[in-house]
Amino acid sequence: MKLIDRPIWQALTVHHQQVDHLHLRQIFADDPLRGERLSSQGADLFLDYSKQRITDETLGLLMRLARECGLSEHIEGMFNGDKINATEQRAVLHVALRATPDERITVDGVDVIPQVQAVLNHMADFSDAIRSGARRGHTGQPIRNIINIGIGGSDLGPEMAYEALRHYSRRDMIFRFISNVDGTDFEEMTHDLNPEETLFIVCSKSFTTLETLTNAHAARAWSLRTLRDKRSVQRHFVAVSTNAEGVAEFGIDPANMFAFWDWVGGRYSMESAVGLSTMLAVGPARFRAMLAGFHAMDLHFRNTPFERNLPVLMGLLAVWNNNFLGAHTVAVLPYDYYLKRFPAYLQQLTMESNGKHVTLDGERVGTQTGPIYWGEPGTNGQHSFYQLIHQGTRLVPCDFIGFSQQLNPLGYQHDMLMANLFAQSEALAFGKTIAQAQAEGSSPALAAHRSFEGNRPSNTILAERLTPETLGQLVALYEHSVFTQGVIWGIDSFDQWGVELGKALAQRITPELESHDEPELTHDSSTNALIRRYRRTRTSQ
Ligand code: F6P
Numbered sequence: 151m152k153l154i155d156r157p158i159w160q161a162l163t164v165h166h167q168q169v170d171h172l173h174l175r176q177i178f179a180d181d182p183l184r185g186e187r188l189s190s191q192g193a194d195l196f197l198d199y200s201k202q203r204i205t206d207e208t209l210g211l212l213m214r215l216a217r218e219c220g221l222s223e224h225i226e227g228m229f230n231g232d233k234i235n236a237t238e239q240r241a242v243l244h245v246a247l248r249a250t251p252d253e254r255i256t257v258d259g260v261d262v263i264p265q266v267q268a269v270l271n272h273m274a275d276f277s278d279a280i281r282s283g284a285r286r287g288h289t290g291q292p293i294r295n296i297i298n299i300g301i302g303g304s305d306l307g308p309e310m311a312y313e314a315l316r317h318y319s320r321r322d323m324i325f326r327f328i329s330n331v332d333g334t335d336f337e338e339m340t341h342d343l344n345p346e347e348t349l350f351i352v353c354s355k356s357f358t359t360l361e362t363l364t365n366a367h368a369a370r371a372w373s374l375r376t377l378r379d380k381r382s383v384q385r386h387f388v389a390v391s392t393n394a395e396g397v398a399e400f401g402i403d404p405a406n407m408f409a410f411w412d413w414v415g416g417r418y419s420m421e422s423a424v425g426l427s428t429m430l431a432v433g434p435a436r437f438r439a440m441l442a443g444f445h446a447m448d449l450h451f452r453n454t455p456f457e458r459n460l461p462v463l464m465g466l467l468a469v470w471n472n473n474f475l476g477a478h479t480v481a482v483l484p485y486d487y488y489l490k491r492f493p494a495y496l497q498q499l500t501m502e503s504n505g506k507h508v509t510l511d512g513e514r515v516g517t518q519t520g521p522i523y524w525g526e527p528g529t530n531g532q533h534s535f536y537q538l539i540h541q542g543t544r545l546v547p548c549d550f551i552g553f554s555q556q557l558n559p560l561g562y563q564h565d566m567l568m569a570n571l572f573a574q575s576e577a578l579a580f581g582k583t584i585a586q587a588q589a590e591g592s593s594p595a596l597a598a599h600r601s602f603e604g605n606r607p608s609n610t611i612l613a614e615r616l617t618p619e620t621l622g623q624l625v626a627l628y629e630h631s632v633f634t635q636g637v638i639w640g641i642d643s644f645d646q647w648g649v650e651l652g653k654a655l656a657q658r659i660t661p662e663l664e665s666h667d668e669p670e671l672t673h674d675s676s677t678n679a680l681i682r683r684y685r686r687t688r689t690s691q
Contacts, residue, residue: 152513153509153515153516153517154516154517155516158211158215158218159215161211161214162211162215162474165207165208165211166474166475169205169207172205174201174579174580174604174605174607175579175581175604177203178200178579178580184200185198185200186200187200188202188204192447192451192459192460192461193443193446193447193449194613194619194623195460195611195613195620195624196612197460197463197464197610198609198610198612199464199467199609201575201579201607201610202467202471202547202608202609203471203475203605204467204470209457212466212467212469212470213457215466215469215638216456216462216466216634216637216638217456219637219640220637221456221634221637221638224633225451228242229245229255229448229452230255231243231246231255231257231262231413234642234644235415235642235645236510237510237642238644238645240412240413240644241257242413242415242418243255243257243262243414244421244422244629245448246413247414247419247441248421248444248445248622248626249263249448251263257413262411265411269408269409269410269422269423270434272408273408273425273426273429273437274434276388276408277426277429277430277437278433278434280430281430281433287348287349287382287386288346288377288379288385288386289377291344291346293347293348293349294322294323294324294347294348295325295349296325296326296348296427296430296431297326297328297339297343297348297350297351297369298325298326298327298351298426298427299328299329299353299369300351300352300353300359300390300424301359301361301362302359303355303417303419303420303424304353304354304359304390304419305353306491306494306495307419307420307495308327308353308424308426309491310491310492310495311428311440312428312431313489313490313491314491314492314621315431315432315436315618315621316431316488317557318431318432318617318618319432320430320432320433323430325427326339327427328340328365329365331364331365333368335365336365336368336369340369344376345373346376346377349387350366350369350387350388351389351426351427352366352369352387352389352390352397352400352402353390353391353424354389354390355391355392355410355414355416356392356393357389357391357392357393357400360653360656360657366387366400369387370387370401373386373387383401384402384403384406387406388402388407388426389402389406390408390422390424390426391409391410392409394407394409408423408426410423417498417502417503418499420625421622425437437618439617440618440619440621442619442622443619443620443622443623444622444623444625446622447461447622448626451626451630460627461626461627461629461631461633462631462634464627464631465631465632465634465638466634466638467607468547469635469638469639471521471547471607472518472521473517473518475547476545477521477544478544479522479523479524479544479546480500480523480547480548480549481525481531481546481547482496482524482525482548482549483525483527483551483571483574484525485529485552485567485568485570486527486551486552486553486616487527488557488616489551490526492525492551493523496523496525496628497524499629500520500521500523500628501520501522501523502648502649503632503633503636503643504519504632504636504639504641506519506520506639506642506643506648509639509641510640510642515640515641517639519635519639519641520635525549528550528570528571528574529567529570536574539578539606540578540581540602541602541603545606545607546606547607547609548574548606548608549609549610549611550571550574550609550610551610551611551612551624552567552571552610552611552612553612553616553620554568554612554614554615555614555615557616572610574608575610577602578604578607579608581602581603581604582600582602582604583601584597586601587601611624611627659673659677659681662681663684663688668685669681
């Protein structure tokens with residue numbers, strides 16, 4: 151039966167009509183303990199979801215929805231290696247990447263844990279050799295610059311993790327990330343570096359991605375212009391991929407390839423060999439600590455009753471906000487500057503996973519699926535887009551993320567930072583009435599402008615400190631929340647067919663832009679005209 155026709159969905163619809171008029175002011179006034187009651191701890195993360203627009207009955211219905219959609223069975227299916235990525239007939243086992251060495255997880259009857267551990271050991275040996283200077287560049291110079299070339303999951307995770315863990319990274323080394331096929335990206339990331347000291351990690355699950363291979367070829371040419379010896383490629387290029395043949399064809403020795411597997415989705419791969427740049431930055435021990443953080447959240451997700459299960463709670467609340475309160479977006483607002491790339495990372499994780507309009511059976515879902523994720527670190531966002539969140543006409547649920555302990559003590563600035571986080575969620579929930587604005591001195595004409603409706607929902611996620619462990623927990627929290635939402639909607643959260651059409655069309659258009667003779671264009675009239683205009687005005691090569 152279609153999700154929207156199920157009795158539980160209809161019960162939620164009726165319930166929403168009954169509670170929609172309730173204001174968080176009233177809900178909190180009626181239950182003085184709500185702020186403590188509606189919170190939960192998972193590993194080192196604390197979630198306060200009391201400022202969501204829900205009642206106990208809402209929660210009960212959402213839990214019933216999860217049970218009726220078979221969430222427990224789906225969780226077990228994932229952890230057991232079932233081929234839950236049905237449209238690609240693949241298991242989905244990022245959880246195996248962070249399992250402990252003594253676990254046994256099989257895909258097609260083969261235990262994958264020994265392979266995972268072997269690659270981790272290979273990465274650790276390589277990282278130690280580069281970091282200690284034992285492995286040097288072609289001319290004997292130590293490697294000081296690491297450039298990861300990749301895109302999507304082969305870029306966003308590593309870059310986010312490097313920025314997030316920068317505090318723990320080698321400060322005498324430079325880490326950069328090239329993703330865009332726009333030559334500006336390559337130029338700006340390389341122009342001040344010495345090829346003799348530079349190692350490129352060509353990171354691509356498929357090793358066929360146009361942007362990555364184009365940049366990898368540009369990097370090889372850039373490197374060889376100085377090093378002038380093809381053998382130098384073996385000292386300055388390594389690959390991360392599932393495609394050994396493609397890697398060899400590019401000219402990278404398979405001994406310099408770090409493998410992963412088709413059961414790791416690109417956007418779920420930052421703790422696989424795709425995280426080689428992270429390991430080079432923070433060292434093998436801290437990388438393993440990050441894996442332990444992921445694993446702690448995996449165990450929490452698998453073993454904790456739904457009522458206290460952070461990813462389940464966050465996933466169900468996201469469904470409630472999206473499908474019943476009608477919110478189209480979610481703002482992710484980390485109050486930690488090290489997490490400045492976290493919203494960008496989450497965009498791929500959430501939107502490539504749940505941006506689907508058909509169910510696993512190929513039927514239209516019948517309701518909205520993945521919301522739009524976006525965000526910026528606080529407090530910067532407060533001085534740009536928060537105005538709309540506070541007083542605009544749209545409902546924008548927010549996830550606030552903060553840490554009790556600062557990594558860079560600077561006077562009382564951390565208290566100020568956290569005061570802003572707490573103030574924002576309080577202001578969003580409770581607002582300020584017109585009467586309050588007038589009592590504070592606003593003229594009747596201005597009081598409407600200076601009042602805040604409030605009743606705007608948010609989660610607050612707190613941990614004591616941003617560490618490799620807590621970063622792993624945070625990422626796993628969102629991964630499993632995305633999975634929970636996908637299970638409710640009955641979609642495949644692990645394929646990404648939606649990226650294919652644009653790729654195919656670009657391949658058709660590229661020769662039309664490059665050809666010397668006027669090509670015969672058979673696109674629509676808009677695309678034809680744009681191509682002609684570009685051809686008239688492009689820089690000749
Ligand atoms: O085009 C989308 C995508 O396939 C992502 O899912 C993936 O993370 C990215 O491209 C990069 O793919 P690859 O690692 O194979 O180069």
